[in-house]
Amino acid sequence: MGRYYIGFDCGTQSTKTAIYSEDTTCVAEEMIPTNINYPKAGWAEMDADHYLESVRKGIKACLTKSGIDPKDVRAICGDGIICGIVGVNEDGKAITPYIPYLDSRTAQDAKWINENLEPIWIEESGNASVAPFYPPLLARWLIKNHEEFKQSGVKIMNNGPYVLSRLANLKAKDAFIDWATLSGWLIGYKAEEKVWSKEQMNLLEIPMELLPKIVKPWDIVGTLSEEEASLTGLPAGIPIVAGAGDTMQSNLGCGLVETGMAADVAGTAAMFTIMVDGINLELSKNSDLLFSIGTLPDTYFYWGYIRTGGLSLRWFRDNICGREGDNSFYDEIQELAQKVSVGSNGTLFFPYLQGGGGDLENASGCFLNMTTKTDQGEMWRAILESIAYEYLSLVNSLRENGISVDKIIITEGGSKSNLWNQIKADVLEANVFTLKRKEGAVMSNIALAAYAVGDIKDLKDAISKWIEARDTFTPNIQNTKNYQNIFAIQQKLLKENMKDAFLSLAKLNQ
Template identity: 35%
Template sequence: MEQHYVIGVDIGTQGTKTALFSVDGQKVAESFEKSELICPAPGEVCQEPEEIYGSVVRTIRQSIERAGVPKEKILALGMDSQMAGIMAVDKDFKAVGPYDSWLDTRCAPYIMKMKQQAEDEIIRKTGGPVTCTHGPKILHRKYEFPQEYARIAKFVLPGTYVAGRLCGLKAEDAYIDYTHLHFTGFADNQNKSWDSGLLMEFGIEKEKMPDIVSPWKVVGALTKAAAEESGLSEGTKVVAGCGDSAASALGAGIVEKNMIYDVAGTASIFACSTDNYTPDQNEKTILFSRSVIDGLYTPLAYISGGGLCLKWFLEQHGESYAYWNREAEKIEAGSRGLYFVPHFSGRTCPGVPDMRGAFSGLSFYHQAGHMYRSILESIAYEYHLYFSILKEQNPHIAPQAIYGAGGGTKSGIFNQIKADVLGIPYRPLEDADTAVYASAMLAAFGIGRIPDLKAAMKVQYKEEIYMPQKGNSGLYKGYAKQYARLLKLLGEFY
């Protein structure tokens, strides 16, 4: 039978990754381009829309060239992208201003505004607590940049913007898929619709919000100009796609309830899967997100820059991740009472936007290796806190393992620390980059080339399983409790 192909694109914080797959799921070629984050002032992080679009068409072309596959054999394209940031387009789908990154904290005053006016209702309807996400960012544009806001026809995500450019869409074609609804601040998550009451409460026009669609919906086809830029054929289908963490979870095989999942990437994301919608109205920490699989939810919490904290450490101290992982292995559990707080750009879950990072408990005994290990442990302590809340809301959860994806799973010591702190075996995936695969299979499913999306998620795990070490697990219970106390004290300080 003649072979055909699909493309998956992951528009991440650190860069854009594109991969070409056969419709039966075999990777043929891939390409990566680093992002250009613009940080002109403290708390300000953005990207130029043209740079985002350019990174997509360039990596698509590079992947096709490396594969040597005839463009006529490539049937469709799916994209996932960063979820919590927002951008906007005018009536002709031209970008209005830059992409406001999820790492940008300038919307902090509007987080407080939304909390004061309707926090409980927002959590109940959207499933997400008020954090540095779409709602406050939209209000920031409305009040701080009124002339720009007046030009905005639709608020969109990076993947939507790129799809619009590729397919020649207009503002009335703008969309958002349902995996983002917990981040919006204005949606009715259960009913997959915009909530008129919340929009009215904050003075946001419903016509500025895009249509809510399924991730596999075909949203357009490549124009002649976009085909020439990307190396694809004119008319190649494009599906809506989903958020990057949703794609990662799908590609990792999180397609049934009662599973635990870790994304050890730029953001450190901890999630479970359930078919019960139970938004976190007590602790206001867990974001109750939708899975790509309709009817399944993947409640999660995350550290905005967990992986970025490790990158920051390397930039200060030199050497490689491998070197510091070896140093961390020499250090005893708990890092001799040294704690690290990874919230360099504010605490997201729950929202404390003014919180900043810290080392606590430093003594003359501590060396750089202790500091590095304490960063790894802090992320595991955050997961311990999230898991405790998830178990309170969903006491039936009894996971057999934590399934790990992302670049951080290459670190054996990091995997072991998570297993020890949580008391659950840790299983890293063979291919840590699951998002591009999921996006490609969404494209294949959207055009009818595969009949069952869940069945297409063929996941392979590494042979090594990290089992909890009884002695360390006992020690870590106390350290995790102290870490939670430290966070509470710091939150009061800020």
């Protein structure tokens, strides 16, 4: 008889479910692709119940693969996307699409808020301005525009807590959000107190009764229901643990437990994070970095993102190269890109496939400076470099505010590319590390599950012991100099020349 734990990660491109033993060995895993619908330009919608069904299938598949006794499963814990919401009815069931961070339908609302409302969220939430993908703006849209939610909407939830709630058959009155996922809302809460802000929500015209209760990531929120037990192959009564947001769990899974540690979560939305000891008002006011709460007590971090970072790579594979679903493409294209020189022979890419934000609200994805010699390898490298340039803007903001960035841990799918890792080391002028264990958020969910039921006594210590470096990439001084020159040109184009072009191009999408 052993002890086992189930973790799942409801991400943008897939839902991953895994079973781990008490010695942290992954005994089985299953990955099921997601579906993203784009009903209008700038809109993105998903199905919250598809996540639920994927977790059900994932659990059942993992039980079959592992051959373990289902009675030996001690707890279930999962994470979801921090920036995205779904509306539920009184029974706790989804009645709206799940709207993820890829959506830009609230662009005009975001602009109006930034221009007309006092940004009282700076000191409480640590974020100075708002952007279209912020969950409170998506909530405002549902409240004003979604007819069924107007009639029978009771709570607004993130996708991870939604799946966990359904596994436990919780009604809307018991809807929850952990404090880490809470901070994925970016405004509307008090970060240090970890509570909703009535003043902010009143200003945003979001009724407090629509908001779920706030819990700790390791709180047991319920137990597996009889119905879900029959659908998954597990016995009823297994503890369901609250979990945390995907970004926070990825940070934890790559060992970010101390102030000053930095990570690149190279997933669908490429994210750069650095642990800090609290809100830095100057950084919040004068940079594009966002402030959030970590999974562990009294941990905080600033992060920046490229909404279509990893998605740009998938888009290029599927839509441009016609290799949809073919993962062998990545190895082939990497080999071609490896032969291309620093700077992609002058080809630039702007990764704004789902629009931009702030001063670049009209931005769109595009390649520049191509010739008849430009091939797929050159274009691929240009995409990789474009995302590294986005990171450099964020890192420069940190360095300008006295925060050192010289060591970066890279995790998630993007860490598999040695070429991309070296590009980041060169562009960011920092040592880059990959890890022996790549489970990321799912492994953190397993740790939370074990901690919740008392099988782990010290969560921080346990995570630290699991993390070991694999490969190190050091910056090439000449490459760094070349990239700095290219970056200066790229930024001038982006902030001066391209503004009018993006504005004109946006009119073609109307």
